[in-house]
Amino acid sequence: MKNQILQKIWDRIELEKKDSQLSYFNSLMYLGEVVTKTTCLFMLSGLGESQKNYKYTQFYKLVRANGIGEWSSSLDELLTGPSSQEMKIEYNIYSKELNDKTSKNDWQNIAVTALLKCLKTIDQSPEVRVNKIQLKTWFGYFAYLRNKTRGHGAITIELAEELNKSLATSIKIICEQFSPFKLQWAFLSQNLSGKYKVSGISEHIDNFAYLTSTAGSKSSLETGIYTFINEPIKIELIFTDNELNEFFFPNGSFRRDSFETLSYSTGTKIVQDGKKYLTPPGSLPKSETTGSEELRIVENCFTNIPENQAVYIMRSSLENELQDVLKNERHPIITLIGRGGIGKTTLAIKVLRDFCSKNRFENIFWFSSRDIDLMSLGAKRVQPDILDITDVVNVFNKLIGPQDPKLKQDERFDLFKQSLQDKSASSLFVFDNFETVVDQLTMFNWLDTHIRLPNKVLITSRMNEFKADYPISVGGMEYCEFKELITNVSEELHINELITSRYIDQLFEESSGHPYVAKILLGQVANEGKLGDIKRIMADQENLLQALFERTYKQLSAAAKRVFLTLGSWRSSIPRIAIEAVLKSTIDEKIDVELAIDELYKFSLIDKMTTQKKDIILSLPISAQLFAEKKLKTDIHQFAIKKDAGILMKLGVGRNTELKNGINDRISKFFQEVAKEVSSETEQIDKFIPIMEYISLKRPKTYLLYSTLLEEFDFIDEAIEACNKYIVAVEDSQSIIAWKRLIKLYKHKEDFVAEINSMINLCNVQQSSIIELSNLLKRYSHLLRLKVLRINEHRKTLSDAIIELATKTSNFEAINYDDKSNLGWIYLHNNQKEYAASIARDILRDIPDHHEAEKIMAKLDLKFIE
Structure with a gap:
C-alpha cells in the first residue's frame, strides 16, 4: 500500500x-x-x-x-x-x-x-x-x-x-x-527558517517540494497532515509527527475539554485538546455589530450600519484622521488595523454615523464577518454574515432589492461590480472583521480590482496581509480617553468608589490602553467587590485570551511564533536588536527574525516604541504576554525559549528613561553581566560571542565595549579585530579611543609594526593631540634602538611615514627638542645622515649640552661648531 x-x-x-x-x-x-x-x-x-x-x-x-x-x-x-x-x-x-x-x-x-x-x-x-x-x-x-x-x-x-x-x-x-x-499525502511542519519539513506519507510527494525551498516561506500552513489537490489541503483529526511512527484517530471519550485518540497500529492512546469543539453546533446568534437586513434612511444616506454602542469614548485623533481620508477623492481602500477589542468597529460606526449627515456618500453598505463578540461577560461565538465574496454579493443583492428572484449568480456579481464602479452615486462599502474572511487576500484583490472613486472601501481587521491605499493603525487609547472610559464603566458597574487614580494608572500601564481588556478587568472588580491583582485577573480569563489571540496566533509563521513566545517569556520590554541577536545566534537553522518581528507587528501582536536615539523597543501588552505564557507551557521549543529568555534578562528590565536616552545603558549592562558569568568559566564566552558580534554589527560603537570584554579575558586577537571594526564603522573624530586601545593591544602582543602603524594612524586623526606625535617619535626611536624591527622593508616604510608626518610645518614647529632628537635618530636609522646631522645641529644651537643631539653627532663622527 x-x-x-x-x-x-x-x-x-x-x-x-x-x-x-x-x-x-x-x-x-x-x-x-x-x-x-x-x-x-x-x-x-x-x-x-x-x-x-x-x-x-x-x-x-x-x-x-x-x-x-x-x-x-x-x-x-x-x-x-x-x-x-x-x-x-x-x-x-x-x-x-x-x-x-x-x-x-x-x-x-x-x-x-x-x-x-x-x-x-x-x-x-x-x-x-x-x-x-x-x-x-x-x-x-x-x-x-x-x-x-x-x-x-x-x-x-x-x-x-x-x-x-x-x-x-x-x-x-x-x-x-x-x-x-x-493522492500525495505528507506531514508538514514549518521550520524556523520559513521552509517546511515534508515527511512523506505517500510514496511520492513531489507536489509538496516547493515548500522545502524559499518559495515555501510564503505559505502559512499549520502543522499537520495534508493531501494535495491543486494545493495542500489539511486533513483534520488525524495526528502524527515528523517521524510518522504512528497515526492517531479520534476514539470518543470526550471529557470536559479533551478527547481520546487511538493508534490502530500499536493500540497506544493519547488525549488531545478539544477546547475548540466545546460550542454545541447549530444556528448561532447574530453579532451585536451585524448590519441591518435592509437599507434605511439615516439623515442624508441609505445605510444598514449597526446602531452605536452603549458606551463610546471619543478618540479625536483617530476620528479626525478617518474622517479626512473618507472625505477626500483619493485612497479608494482604507484599513483600520489593530488587535482584537481595541475599538476598530466602534470607531468605524461612530465616524460613519456622523457621515450620514454629510453629503459625501449616498450609500453606506455594512458587511460583517465577525464570528466572536467580545462582551462584558466574555467572548461569545456568533454567526458571521459573510465569509467570502459570494456571501457579499448575496447580502448586497438582498439589501438593494427588490431584484428578480431568478437572477443568476453571475448576474448578481455583475450588479455588485457595477455598484463598486458607479460614479453617478457615491457609495462606501464597509467590511468589518475582515480577518475572518476565508481567503482574505483573494477577496481584497477582488475588491481592489473593481472599486473606483468616488466610491470607497473601508476594512477593519486584526491583520494586515494586504497593502491598502491608506492604512490607519488603531492602538490603545490615550491616557485621557482611557481615564474617561474607566470613569464611565465604573459608574455603570457601581464601583466608582473603589477605583483610585493609582489603580487607573496601573490599568493603563498593564493593558496598554486596551479598552476591552480594561472593561473585563473592571467587571472582575465588580464581581469580587475589591481591587485585585491585574495580572492574576487577566491570567484567569483564558476564554478572553483565546478570543483575542488564538486565531491570529495560528496564522503566524513558525519563526513569528518563536519570537512571540520569546518576548512573552519575560515581562519586560526588549530592544529589537537584542531579540534578533539572541535568536539568530542560538537557533541552529537560519531564521529571519526581522521578518518575524514585522509579521507580529503587522498582526498587532506586539507594540513597538522608537526612542529619541532611534532605537526600537518591543513589548507585549499584558494580555498578549499572558497568552504567550500559556502557549509556552506546551510548545516543543519551551526549554530553548526559556534559555534564550535567560540570556535576554542580562539586559535588565526596561525603564521609561529609555525613550529619551536610548538603550545604551542596557547594552552596557548586558556586556557586564556576560563578563560576570564568563569570569568563573571562560569557555562560556563562546555562547555569547555570536550575540555580541551581532549587536556590535548593528551598533558599531558597541565594538569598543566588546573589545574591552575580550581583552579582559585575554582574547587579544579578537579584541584587536573588534577595535578595527569599530574604526571602520565610525567617523575619524570618534576613532581616537579605538586607536589608543589598538596601540595598547599590539604592544601587549609585541606586534611592534602594527603598534607603530596604529600610532601613525592616531596622529593622522585631525582631532588628535601633538602629544600623540611626541609619543610616536619616542616609542619608534626606542624600538629602533632595541633592534626589534628586523625586516628592513617594514622599518623603511614606517620611518618614511613618520618622517613625513613629523616634518609637516605645523607639526615640526609644535614638537619639542626631545621629540626632534628622536626624529634625528629615526633619520639616522633610515640612513639619512645629513638630515640627522642637521636636526642635531639645530638642537645644539639652542641647547649646547643636549645629550641626545650630542650622541647623534658622535655617531656621525661629527663635531658641532657654532
Missing part, C-alpha cells in the same frame, strides 16, 4: 496473520475502521466554510463519536445531506466515486460484494441489487459487521477464518483503488 496511514495497519495484519485467525480478523477490522475514518475526514476536508457551520458540526460529532457507525453516518451526510452542497468542486470526482452505482465488474462493486459475503457468513446479509451497488454503502455495511462481531458478539476461530478471506479482499481493493489513497 502506498499510503503510510494504511500501511502501518497492514504491517500489523501481516504479523497477526501468523499468530491466529482471530488476531488476523481483529487487525482487518482495525484497518476497516482506519479506512472509514480516513475517508470521512478526507471528504470533510473538501467541505467549504459556510454560515451554516456544516464543517464544525461534523467535527463536533466526530470527536465525540464512540462507535464506527457514527463515522459512516457522517460520511453519508457529507455525500447526500445538505452539507454536500458546500463540497468544493475539486472533490466532485471523489464524491462520484463513492456515489455512483456500479456494475459487477467495477472495483467498487467487487469490494462491496466481498463485504456482503462476510455479512452472509454471519447470516446478516441485506437484500442488494448487485448491479446497482454504491461504494458509500460499504462503510455502513462495515459498521454493521463490526457491531455484530467485535462490538456485540464473539466469533469462533472457524468463523473468523471464513470471514477473513472475503474481508481481506474487500478492504485491500479499497486501499489500492480508492482515488484519495492514491
